[in-house]
Amino acid sequence: MSENHNHYDILIIGAGPIGMACAIEAQRANLSYIIIEKGALVNSLxxxxxxxxxxxxxxxxxxxxxxxxxxxxxxxxxxAVEYYRRVAEKFNLHINLFERVQQVTKNGDSFHVNTAKADYTAKNVIVATGFYDVPLLMNVKGEELPKVTHYYKDPHLYAFQNVLVVGANNSGVDAALETYRKGAKVTMVVRSAELGKNVKYWVRPDIENRIKEGEITAYFNAEVLEIRTDEVDIKTQEGIKTIPNDFVIAMTGYQPDFNMLRKFGIELPDSLCPVYNENTMETNVKGLYLAGVVCGGMDTHKLFIENSRVHAELIVKSIVNPVEI
Structure with missing residues (x-):
């Protein structure tokens, strides 16, 4: 582990669009800052x-x-990936990539931040980690098999294979359509009685027609029971069905890293929506702020880049001009 020790006005955890926006606002306010990111720039994107x-x-x-x-x-x-890279270049943002934050501890009026590579101190810490790192598991036998993924990337991998797509929101619908067009035999398993209400309006007719024509098989009010090397058991309204299977794409959703938030001392009520002041974005820990989608708890459809960019301005304004209560 590196021995270097650095002190900043603000340490930002997460180099996504909102973490970058926080860094830009800090730079404009002449505050020293560093972004620590466990993966690549805009890792979720x-x-x-x-x-x-x-x-x-x-x-x-x-x-x-x-x-x-x-x-x-x-x-x-x-x-989008190229745009945010160019923004990072334009502002010459101070970002440490591929460095995971392990602990944030409050010591008096400052924080000690320990990562896999170094130790830092900061007057303030902003958590802008998003929600994409922790998938919601199906908790079924066989989910740990290599053929199961919660992160769909490129449809070419699934060409001419038997593919099961779990979920019918945007990610599930995109995976089903794209793999179908690469020659996969696609089956969808949907817990509810219909496709997700927020499916992109220009995509919905396509998936509805593929299902109607029988080109994609869809089971509604259904769930996966067990996954095996070459087949899957599905509970349907007509009973349990066993179908041949090569890959399972489980688009079951994601959640923030709640264990990490608790570890940092942030209060999480039963709703799992972190405690913070909506006017300043400060949590119950003085000097520790939240920004972006992580603020929404389990409601990951509540906040997006476009409606949480303002968090950066609120946080830096609160740091520069604190209001004592």
């Missing part, structure tokens, strides 16, 4: 499917006042 298209327009994904110029109104994953 990097792990999105390679052909994913955002629901939002490029303007609503902008940070730092830097224009996000795209040919189509709705940018794709590759355009």
């Amino acid at each position: 990097f792990n999105y499917p390679v052909f994913m298209t955002f629901f939002s327009t490029s303007q609503r994904l902008e940070i730092g006042g830097v224009p996000f110029v795209t040919i189509s109104p709705k940018p794709n994953r590759n355009e």
Whole structure:
């Protein structure tokens, strides 16, 4: 482990769009800062499917006042990854990548932050870790098999294979359609009685027609019972069905790292929505702030890049001009 020791006004955990926005605001306020990121720059976006298209327009994904110029109104994953990299270059943001934060401890008026590579102290800490790192598990036998994934990337891997897609929100629908078009025999398992209500409006007719035509088989009000090397058991309204299977793409959703938040001393009530002041984004721990999707707890559809960019401004304003209560 490195012996270096650094002190900052703000230490930001997470180099996603909102963590970067916090760094830009800190820079503008002449505050010293560092971003610590356990993976690549905008790691969650990097792990999105390679052909994913955002629901939002490029303007609503902008940070730092830097224009996000795209040919189509709705940018794709590759355009977004490149945009945020260029933003990091433009502002020369101080980012340590591939460095995992292990502990944050309050010592008097400052924090001690221990990572896998170094130790830091900071007057303030911002947690902007998103929610994409902890998948919601099905908790079924065989879920640990190598053929099961909770992160869908590229449809080519599944060409001419028997693929089971679990879930029918945007990620599940995209995986089903893209793998189907690569020649996969696709079966969808959906817990509810219908497709997700928030499925992209330009995609919904496509998946509905593929199901209607029998090109994709969909079981509604169904669930996975067991996964084996070459087949899967599904509980359906008609009874238990066993189907041949090569891969399971479990698009069952994600959640913030609640254990990490508790470890940092942040209060989590039964709702699992972290305790914080909506005007300052400060948690129950003085000087420890939340920014971005992590604020929503289990309601991961509540906050997005476009409606949580303001968190950066609120936090830095609170740090620069603290209001004593």
